[in-house]
Amino acid sequence: MTAVARPTEPAARRTTDRARRSPARPSVASPRGAVSRRLATAALVVVGLAFLLPLAWLLLAAFDGEASYQTRLPARLTLDNFTAVLTPQTTFQPLANSLLLSTATAAITVAAALLAAYPLSRYRSRFHRGVMYGVLFGTCLPITAIMVPVYGLFVALGLLDSMPGTILFLAASSLPMAVFMTKGFMDSVPLSLEEAAWIDGASAMRALRSVVVPLMRPGIAVVFVFVFLQAWGNFFAPFVLLLSPSKQPAATSIYTFFGQYGSIAYGQLAAFSLLYSIPVVMLYIVASRLIGGSFALAGSVKG
């Protein structure tokens, strides 16, 4: 992940922060500081390697013609695994389904979250405080717990194996978090600009659309990416709610692939997994740049 290391503006700001803080301690002041610095570095190298080990298999096996579960350097580097899985049925259709599912989910969630966050952010009342706690409560509920009842509900509503149904469920389950984040971003848009719009005769909806939304574009992008990533990675919901093979997103089609050929075609499995993972890693990097540090997305909790 060298891309993360390249300093951008915000990254540079972070480093000056740290520069102000830490060198004061280790440098000349105390010889113990230098020791602890070396110890900390060594510990991080060990941790980094330990976390890298499982990933190494994925990277190496994808380019290995005779891959197994062993981690080893490929006898000969090959792209065969990629050419084998790059067929419409194995890769393109599921990835297109994932794209449709995630984009639609993110679009619906962002639109609904904007509408819900606007009154919460702009008017104060006891009622809203209750709603915010309700939203917070919703972000905490274990969504996997409700998959079985959701299945029951979908059978009753006749929504089983329906893309729109699955999209709506994914949107609803990521909505509490999205409302919470959107409200945070909206709170930082100054009210005075909107008051000017109101005086000019704009309605609340109009002020939202032409004043607030343009001002919080980066925030909206972050919420969109966040919901998109969640939907892209979600396995359990499509696994339970979508039945026909032609509707499966990549998450579940990989699982089927694993069941059918997993014991033979490790290399192809790894190649497919890489193809499916790379977009989210890229998007994550883009989003964390956008917000000036990798922390902000963490504040918004996965799952």
Added chain:
Amino acid sequence: MPALILLGLFLLGPIVWSIIGSFTDATLTGITATSPDWVGLANYERLLADPDFPLSLWLTIVFTVLSAVVGQNVLGFLIAFAMTRADRRAATLAGGVVIVAWVLPEIVAAFVAYAFFSTDGTLNQLLATVGLEGGNWLYTAPMMAIVLANVWRGTAFSMLVYRAALGEVPPDLIEAAEIDGATGWQRLTLVTIPLLRGTIGTTLMLVTLQTLSVFTLIYVMTAGGPGNASATLPVYAYQEAFRFGSIAFGTAIATVMLVIGAVFSVLYIRILSRAEADR
């Protein structure tokens, strides 16, 4: 308010459905699939009588405590703490690797962990280099495998939160303690950790809630097996509902999970609102 409709139908709906459904005898197929009967508390009686339920509850607690409260939380803190003093390139690279494991789609993370612990996997290769021989860890030590896998996958979250929080600890407090002669360990336990109490509390809650609902990782790695040896509540509910076809029984388990989740959520919100009041 489209948001309210969406929430009401697809989030509140399932919760209400979950509570109602757990009092019926709905099944996956057959007559009772379409017209289930009201059976009162029968599912809960069955749940209490089923020896798998206390086992599953226990496994969920073990999984959550070891992988989230101890593993992710403590390791995340230590990494974040080491990052504040280590070489900057090492910190960035190590942090990057830890984050990649977290950003990967959960199904891919699960495969990678599966490959790592399988008989010919990387772990056994490593053990072989020091002359040890391991079997199929997913079979002989399923709980250890899923706990370690979840630590690998989830530590990034705690790390990121703690790193940001450590950055906000005023350096003059640490320096004052240093001048007063506090050792590094004392500075950490008597100054830094008490200052971060609120962050630690909320992180613990969030990590616990996330871990309670881990399904994919466990399902792909062990499918709850061998037998029920690693079937935490989400896996147990899924198996009962879809493999053994008893939707209603699975729903009853889901309701129990919802109640546990709700208790933790309320605790979390109370910590948050108290922190807000303190400010």
